[in-house]
Amino acid sequence: MTGGREDPLGALRLTRVVNAAGTMTALGASRLAPAAAAAVDAIRGRFAAIDQLQAQASAAIARATGAEAGCVTGCAAAGVTLGVAAAMTGADLARIERLPDAEGLPNEVVIQAGHRVHYGAPVDQMITLPGGRVVSAGSAARVEAYHLADAMGPRTAALLHVVSHHVVQEGGLQLPDAIAAAQAAGVPVIVDMAAEYDLRGAIALGADLVVHSAHKFMAGPTAGIVAGRRDLVRAVYLQNRGIGRAMKASKEAVAGAVAALQAWMRRDPAAAGMRETEILALWEARLAAQPGLTLTRRADWTGNPVTRLRLTVAPETAGLHAWELADRLAKGDPMVAVRDDLVERQEIYLDPTTLDAGEAETAAEAIVAVLANARAVGDGLALTLGQWRRARMAGALRWPSAETV
Numbered sequence: 001m002t003g004g005r006e007d008p009l010g011a012l013r014l015t016r017v018v019n020a021a022g023t024m025t026a027l028g029a030s031r032l033a034p035a036a037a038a039a040v041d042a043i044r045g046r047f048a049a050i051d052q053l054q055a056q057a058s059a060a061i062a063r064a065t066g067a068e069a070g071c072v073t074g075c076a077a078a079g080v081t082l083g084v085a086a087a088m089t090g091a092d093l094a095r096i097e098r099l100p101d102a103e104g105l106p107n108e109v110v111i112q113a114g115h116r117v118h119y120g121a122p123v124d125q126m127i128t129l130p131g132g133r134v135v136s137a138g139s140a141a142r143v144e145a146y147h148l149a150d151a152m153g154p155r156t157a158a159l160l161h162v163v164s165h166h167v168v169q170e171g172g173l174q175l176p177d178a179i180a181a182a183q184a185a186g187v188p189v190i191v192d193m194a195a196e197y198d199l200r201g202a203i204a205l206g207a208d209l210v211v212h213s214a215h216k217f218m219a220g221p222t223a224g225i226v227a228g229r230r231d232l233v234r235a236v237y238l239q240n241r242g243i244g245r246a247m248k249a250s251k252e253a254v255a256g257a258v259a260a261l262q263a264w265m266r267r268d269p270a271a272a273g274m275r276e277t278e279i280l281a282l283w284e285a286r287l288a289a290q291p292g293l294t295l296t297r298r299a300d301w302t303g304n305p306v307t308r309l310r311l312t313v314a315p316e317t318a319g320l321h322a323w324e325l326a327d328r329l330a331k332g333d334p335m336v337a338v339r340d341d342l343v344e345r346q347e348i349y350l351d352p353t354t355l356d357a358g359e360a361e362t363a364a365e366a367i368v369a370v371l372a373n374a375r376a377v378g379d380g381l382a383l384t385l386g387q388w389r390r391a392r393m394a395g396a397l398r399w400p401s402a403e404t405v
C-alpha cells in the first residue's frame with residue numbers, strides 16, 4: 001500500500017491470481033461488479049427487515065426472469081437443496097422443521113443419469129441433503145421420455161434438470177422435452193442453470209423453479225437467485241426456518257445479488273463481446289508461433305455467448321503435457337489459472353470473461369515462459385495424467401499446509 005495506509009486485507013498475503021479460467025468458486029468466483037459493490041456498501045452498516053428486503057428481491061427477480069416470484073439463497077447449490085426441500089414440504093412449517101426427516105413426504109427426485117455431475121461437489125448430495133432420494137433415469141448418454149415417465153410416481157417430489165457444460169451433452173432429453181414429460185406426470189421441474197446467461201428461457205418453457213448463481217457471470221456477491229412459481233418460491237423462502245438456516249444469505253448478499261442482476265440486465269452485450277474478442281486476438285498474436293501449440297476459437301458448450309481459446313498441446317513438440325502446462329502456470333507468481341477440465345485430451349482453454357487486457361497479456365507471457373523453460377530445461381513429459389491427478393488430490397488433503405495453495 002502507498003502513503004503508509006494500512007492494508008485492508010490485514011495480515012493476509014495472497015498470491016496475485018490472473019484468472020483465465022472463468023468464474024470458479026475455488027478462485028473466489030468473481031470480481032464484484034461496481035453496482036453490486038455499491039449496494040453491499042450501502043446496506044452493510046445498517047439493519048434491514050429481511051422479509052421486506054427479500055420481497056423486494058422477489059419483485060426484481062420476477063421482472064428479470066418473467067417468473068411469478070423469486071428469492072435470494074446462500075448460493076446456487078443452496079437454491080437446489082432448498083428447491084428440493086420446498087417440493088417435499090410445501091409451506092408446511094412442521095414439515096420444514098423436521099427435514100431431513102422425510103418420513104411420509106414425497107421425497108424422490110428424478111434426474112437424468114447424465115445430469116448427475118460434480119461441479120465442485122456432487123449434484124446428488126444437494127438432493128439428499130434435505131432428505132431427498134435420487135432416482136436416476138436412463139443411462140449416461142441415453143435418456144428417452146419413457147425413462148423419465150417410468151421414474152416418476154406418487155413419491156416423486158420433483159424432476160431436477162441440470163443445464164451445464166458439466167452434463168453429458170449427447171443423448172439426454174433437452175429441457176422442453178423434460179418439462180413436457182414432467183408436466184404429463186404432474187411433477188414440478190427444478191432447473192439448475194447456475195452458470196447460464198439465459199435468465200428467461202426456462203421460465204418461458206414452463207419450469208416451476210429455476211436456480212441461477214449471482215456470483216458467476218453476473219459478478220454479484222456469493223448468492224443464489226431462485227425464480228419460479230409463487231407457491232414454490234414461498235416454500236423455498238420458508239426453508240430459512242429449517243435447513244435453510246445453515247446456508248443463509250446475508251443482507252449484503254441479497255442487496256448485492258439484486259444490484260448485480262439489475263446491472264446485468266442493463267449491460268451492453270456488444271461491448272462485452274468486443275472486449276472479449278480483443279483479448280482472444282491478443283492471445284492468438286502472442287501464442288501463434290509457439291511450437292507444439294494449436295490455437296482454435298471455441299464457442300461455449302451450452303450456447304452462452306462466450307468464445308474461448310483452445311490450446312491443443314502436441315506434447316512431444318511442446319516438451320510437456322497439457323496438464324503439466326496448467327500445473328506450472330498455477331504454481332507461478334502470479335498464479336495463472338486456466339481451464340484444465342479437458343486436459344486428458346491435451347487441451348487447455350483460456351476464458352476471456354474474467355480478466356482485463358493487461359492480465360491477458362500477463363497470462364500469455366506466463367504461457368510463453370513455461371513453454372520456453374520446458375524446452376530449455378527438458379523437464380517436461382515427466383508426469384502422467386494419473387500422477388498429476390493423484391498429486392492434486394494429495395495436495396488438497398494436506399490443506400492448510402502452505403504448499404497446497
Ligand SMILES: *Cc1c(COP(=O)(O)O)cnc(C)c1O
Nearest residue numbers: 075076077119164192194195213
Ligand atoms: C456453479 C454451479 C453450481 C454451484 O453454484 P454456487 O452458486 O457456487 O453454489 C451449481 N450448478 C451448476 C450447474 C453450476 O455450474
